[in-house]
Amino acid sequence: MKKNALLGLTVLVSLCLMLFACRKDIRNYIENKTEGSSVQLESAKIWRLQNLAYGENLKNTSILKPIWSDSWTIRSSKGHQLLIVPAPEHYVRNKDLSIRRFFVFRTEHDETVSGQIVELLGRKFNVEENLDNLLANYEETKITNFNGSVYVYDINYQKVRSATYLKGQKTESFSSIVSARADNKSFSVARPSSTNGLCATVYPIKNGWPLIPCDNAQVISIADYTYDSYGCILRITLTYVNHTCPGQSTSPGTSSGSASSSSGTTSPEYGGGGSTINVDVSNICIAYQVTHALEANNAIKDMLEQEFLFSGLDRTLNISDVNNLADTVMGNTNGYNNTINITLNENKLPGRSNEYILATVYHEILHGYMDLKLTKDSQGRFIVPNDHNTMATSYVATMTGALQTAFPSLSTNEAWALAWGGLENTTLFNSNLLTDTQRADIKAINSRHSKTPPSGTTAMGTFCNYNF
Numbered sequence: 001m002k003k004n005a006l007l008g009l010t011v012l013v014s015l016c017l018m019l020f021a022c023r024k025d026i027r028n029y030i031e032n033k034t035e036g037s038s039v040q041l042e043s044a045k046i047w048r049l050q051n052l053a054y055g056e057n058l059k060n061t062s063i064l065k066p067i068w069s070d071s072w073t074i075r076s077s078k079g080h081q082l083l084i085v086p087a088p089e090h091y092v093r094n095k096d097l098s099i100r101r102f103f104v105f106r107t108e109h110d111e112t113v114s115g116q117i118v119e120l121l122g123r124k125f126n127v128e129e130n131l132d133n134l135l136a137n138y139e140e141t142k143i144t145n146f147n148g149s150v151y152v153y154d155i156n157y158q159k160v161r162s163a164t165y166l167k168g169q170k171t172e173s174f175s176s177i178v179s180a181r182a183d184n185k186s187f188s189v190a191r192p193s194s195t196n197g198l199c200a201t202v203y204p205i206k207n208g209w210p211l212i213p214c215d216n217a218q219v220i221s222i223a224d225y226t227y228d229s230y231g232c233i234l235r236i237t238l239t240y241v242n243h244t245c246p247g248q249s250t251s252p253g254t255s256s257g258s259a260s261s262s263s264g265t266t267s268p269e270y271g272g273g274g275s276t277i278n279v280d281v282s283n284i285c286i287a288y289q290v291t292h293a294l295e296a297n298n299a300i301k302d303m304l305e306q307e308f309l310f311s312g313l314d315r316t317l318n319i320s321d322v323n324n325l326a327d328t329v330m331g332n333t334n335g336y337n338n339t340i341n342i343t344l345n346e347n348k349l350p351g352r353s354n355e356y357i358l359a360t361v362y363h364e365i366l367h368g369y370m371d372l373k374l375t376k377d378s379q380g381r382f383i384v385p386n387d388h389n390t391m392a393t394s395y396v397a398t399m400t401g402a403l404q405t406a407f408p409s410l411s412t413n414e415a416w417a418l419a420w421g422g423l424e425n426t427t428l429f430n431s432n433l434l435t436d437t438q439r440a441d442i443k444a445i446n447s448r449h450s451k452t453p454p455s456g457t458t459a460m461g462t463f464c465n466y467n468f
């Protein structure tokens with residue numbers, strides 16, 4: 001009797017185990033999906049680890065992790081074998097939107113040849129019900145009936161490209177998923193026009209935003225950009241997705257779709273990890289030169305991109321203008337860990353030449369760059385070197401070249417003098433590597449790059465003519 005009961009229990013346990021083990025197969029069977037084979041999965045796991053910029057552990061808190069157990073395979077419209085692996089999802093409050101994200105690995109003969117992260121956004125379009133169609137066609141210019149966007153990222157969750165579809169047809173408009181502070185002035189840097197200088201400042205239009213019951217909420221939204229024929233941004237619309245109040249943990253991993261894709265741990269927000277550059281500048285003359293600094297193709301822009309956009313690390317660069325800096329201080333930078341804050345003197349810089357303003361922005365960016373390279377001593381304290389001495393010995397030539405790329409008619413001597421601005425107390429400046437004449441020349445050129453040059457001298461440089 002007792003033996004029978006035990007046997008019964010064993011059978012029950014075994015059955016449960018079997019059912020448990022087979023649950024996924026049952027689900028895939030019902031959904032008519034073919035599970036990824038163990039060989040395909042192994043190959044994808046290895047490929048991902050080999051291509052993660054900083055490995056799995058360093059970015060432990062913010063890395064997007066595949067849910068390998070829920071993978072399936074499909075054939076793309078181009079005939080490629082794709083291994084689809086779900087990623088943890090976030091709650092979407094805006095009922096007009098649906099979002100899912102996946103790892104998509106292309107496999108050939110079970111070997112992974114490439115991998116991406118793909119986010120599918122439906123606008124009044126149910127992504128969940130159209131998954132396989134969307135995933136098979138996400139690289140096409142037509143996706144039947146689709147209203148929404150496809151965002152493609154590399155395996156490190158850095159943006160690669162995006163496409164927006166209206167009634168199944170790919171459109172010209174550009175879109176991205178952004179995370180921003182709600183009370184940000186949200187000045188957005190417009191691209192300089194390729195044909196005639198710089199573009200006007202654009203302030204985003206908010207769409208579908210609820211009343212947010214806290215200050216400083218982090219808001220996830222869909223940014224849609226419209227450009228004019230010069231390549232300037234005409235309009236930015238931010239459509240609300242979700243928000244988090246300070247101190248509140250990120251919204252629970254409530255899946256917007258399949259029951260399998262929930263996650264107990266914090267996973268990065270939609271829109272890609274990686275770095276962000278926030279510009280919050282209200283003075284238009286300063287704003288133009290910040291734009292200029294972010295757009296002019298030179299060594300300093302390369303340094304910025306390397307550190308902020310392509311480093312694979314979550315870094316933030318905040319650039320703003322303020323009115324509380326001392327009159328003698330044109331800009332200030334503080335940075336630690338992975339956040340750099342640059343403030344620019346809103347009272348003084350607008351009276352300076354465009355070249356001088358840009359030199360100041362570059363000077364602060366170089367401070368920020370050095371801050372990112374800080375190392376710690378054995379007690380964990382940051383070792384803070386003298387930035388200005390480093391700038392004087394290592395970056396004057398870089399900055400001279402950068403200024404000349406940004407302002408092609410600026411002479412080498414003038415650019416060189418501006419590059420020395422702010423470095424007058426360094427060892428090198430006061431050494432015999434510079435002559436007295438050179439020192440005097442540097443100081444004179446810097447003071448003449450002003451709307452009000454010293455008496456008896458004329459102004460040098462070009463000036464921003466907005467007055468407000």
Ligand SMILES: [Zn+2]
Pocket residue numbers: 363367388422
């Ligand atoms: Zn400095």
